[in-house]
Amino acid sequence: MAPFEQILAQSSFSKEDLICLLNSSDKERLMLFEKAKEVKAAFVGKKVYFRGLIEYSNYCKKNCYYCGIRSGNSRFARYCMTDAEVLEAVDYAYRNDYASIVIQSGEQTNKAFVTKIESLLRRIHQQTDGRIHVTLSLGEQSEETYRRWFEAGAHRYLLRIEVSNPSLYSKLHPNNLSHDYHRRLDALKTLRKAGYQVGTGVMIGLPFQTISDLADDLLFFRDFDIDMAGMGPYIEHADTPLYQYKDQLLPLKTRFDLSLKMVAILRIMMKNINIAATTAMQTIDQQGREKALMVGANVIMPNLTPVKYRQDYLLYENKPCLDEEAEECKSCLEARIHMAGDTIGYGEWGDSKHHSERNT
Numbered sequence: 001m002a003p004f005e006q007i008l009a010q011s012s013f014s015k016e017d018l019i020c021l022l023n024s025s026d027k028e029r030l031m032l033f034e035k036a037k038e039v040k041a042a043f044v045g046k047k048v049y050f051r052g053l054i055e056y057s058n059y060c061k062k063n064c065y066y067c068g069i070r071s072g073n074s075r076f077a078r079y080c081m082t083d084a085e086v087l088e089a090v091d092y093a094y095r096n097d098y099a100s101i102v103i104q105s106g107e108q109t110n111k112a113f114v115t116k117i118e119s120l121l122r123r124i125h126q127q128t129d130g131r132i133h134v135t136l137s138l139g140e141q142s143e144e145t146y147r148r149w150f151e152a153g154a155h156r157y158l159l160r161i162e163v164s165n166p167s168l169y170s171k172l173h174p175n176n177l178s179h180d181y182h183r184r185l186d187a188l189k190t191l192r193k194a195g196y197q198v199g200t201g202v203m204i205g206l207p208f209q210t211i212s213d214l215a216d217d218l219l220f221f222r223d224f225d226i227d228m229a230g231m232g233p234y235i236e237h238a239d240t241p242l243y244q245y246k247d248q249l250l251p252l253k254t255r256f257d258l259s260l261k262m263v264a265i266l267r268i269m270m271k272n273i274n275i276a277a278t279t280a281m282q283t284i285d286q287q288g289r290e291k292a293l294m295v296g297a298n299v300i301m302p303n304l305t306p307v308k309y310r311q312d313y314l315l316y317e318n319k320p321c322l323d324e325e326a327e328e329c330k331s332c333l334e335a336r337i338h339m340a341g342d343t344i345g346y347g348e349w350g351d352s353k354h355h356s357e358r359n360t
């Protein structure tokens with residue numbers, strides 16, 4: 001067996017193995033993708049779960065150097081969806097059997113925001129007879145807030161570590177306590193303690209990031225024993241400090257290819273977690289999300305944000321589907337998923353198998 005095949009046949013990977021897999025040639029990566037596809041079919045099946053995405057607000061108190069909606073960017077309007085708009089999006093998800101939604105937002109920690117989310121969670125629970133599962137992606141919060149939102153009905157939480165290397169983290173964020181690597185890590189631990197299914201992830205192809213960093217990210221996911229992952233390419237945004245490094249970045253296509261490899265390797269390493277086919281992948285390649293599904297992803301997030309707000313939730317440039325209403329988005333995704341050879345788990349929560357197995 002060739003060395004690459006020997007690595008793929010192993011039941012666990014060392015850091016050197018991961019670097020070799022990430023550096024795989026065009027021919028080798030087909031073997032990697034084939035293996036990831038087999039693992040997906042055997043451990044989570046060929047079903048894709050929908051999470052209706054509600055981009056609740058672009059107000060953000062943070063100033064991450066990569067993100068278009070950072071507080072330092074004043075070149076667009078700030079918005080917050082009304083309760084009626086949120087409940088309407090939830091109703092759409094409910095009527096269309098999505099079974100699950102994600103509420104994502106810029107980071108806000110004030111009392112009014114915390115209470116508002118709590119009351120929305122209770123109303124969502126009431127309005128749908130508890131049939132819609134809610135994932136939150138609202139940044140770093142206190143333990144009390146995480147617990148309040150869990151008690152109000154949220155089941156899962158997505159908080160990307162962004163990069164698992166603390167010194168790289170400090171290059172991508174301002175140097176203060178609200179952008180501290182260890183605080184973010186502690187927030188992930190608090191989420192686990194509070195009972196959530198915990199998802200994290202990284203951006204791929206950032207300035208200063210190396211293949212060795214990406215290998216460490218994969219080891220971080222394994223060691224933290226995550227339930228869900230959402231990873232995607234870093235895409236530059238002109239109104240951010242990191243834009244000055246745009247000429248030093250890997251080409252977009254290479255960032256995309258690396259993201260596919262990260263998804264495939266993670267599927268092989270953590271066989272029964274949920275992995276999202278992220279929107280950022282589709283930004284680079286029109287079939288980016290289908291390709292991610294074909295190499296191991298099993299979750300997709302159709303956008304339910306009212307179209308009038310989409311232009312103002314630009315974390316990165318060239319975000320796709322800015323003018324697509326939920327209905328168009330749904331039929332487009334259905335076709336794409338069938339093309340990828342999967343079926344849609346309508347009406348199913350699609351909870352992380354990894355989480356339920358750990359807890360039984």
Ligand code: SAH
Pocket residue numbers: 066067068104105106107137138139140158159160162202203232233234235236237280315316317
């Ligand atoms: N404010 C919350 C959730 C919204 S941001 C939080 O930060 O956790 C959601 C994700 O968007 C971030 O975790 C980050 O990984 C991603 N993101 C931000 N800017 C990006 C960019 N320029 N390219 C790709 N992904 C980006």
Ligand code: SF4
Pocket residue numbers: 060061062063064067068069070071105106107139315
């Ligand atoms: Fe705010 Fe999240 Fe963007 Fe950072 S990544 S600026 S916390 S929305």
